[in-house]
Amino acid sequence: MRLNLSPIINVPGGRIPFAFQLDLSELCFYGAYPISQPLEVTGEVRNEACALMLRAQAETELHLTCDRCGQPFTRKKALAVDTLVAVSLEDEENSDIILLDGNMLNLDEVVTTAFILDMDTKNLCSENCKGLCPGCGANLNEGPCQCKPEVDLRLAALTQLLKDEDS
Template structure:
């Protein structure tokens, strides 16, 4: 969703609320991630004292494979993000702000980047997952084998 920020940049106190869904198909080409639901975004853009802020939450479900026992499971996420949005920056080496290209931002792209950077690198089906036996491959969460002794 492309949001035009011209009015928000120019008027102190101006505010724009948003709430919409992104279909999982829009994120389908991201290797290693499978969205199990729409990504629900809701938040606001506002100008406080001449500085434009973006605050929003992303609610979604991801389908995972446990890194220890290889079971498939789904997990819900409710993540919050906040950014400062600027019309331009003087150098290209900038990770502190979102730069509005032509006084607008592509919110889907911002949200996708935020989501991917916030997800854990190691995903377990449960905190105490025992994994698989290194000898016979049985799931140690469901049964015991003689190889552990």
């Protein structure tokens, strides 16, 4: 959505609320498309002592695949955007301020950029996900598999070795 800010640009105290949906289902992350549900975006732009403040909330439910066990899961994700917008930049170095295109604020672009930057690179279905057995590939969250406990066998061999050395 593009928001025309001309009604409030020179009006201290003026505000323009907005609410819209943003479809980011085409965005690919590591070969997957996790933002399959549209973002619900709400907020407002307010003229505070001649500075334009953009405040927005965006939320959706992500459809992810666990990095450890490979199972699909969903997670709610919410994001807050809180930034200054300006008609022109006096200080080119200040990249925290969002520049208007004329009097128009491109909200789609602002929210999309913020949302992408906030996406996690690691996704686990739960902090305690046990993952897959390296031996048989069973999902260990569903219970132990039939593989022999390798570590214990090695320990047993070591114990035996130490015993032999002692005698």
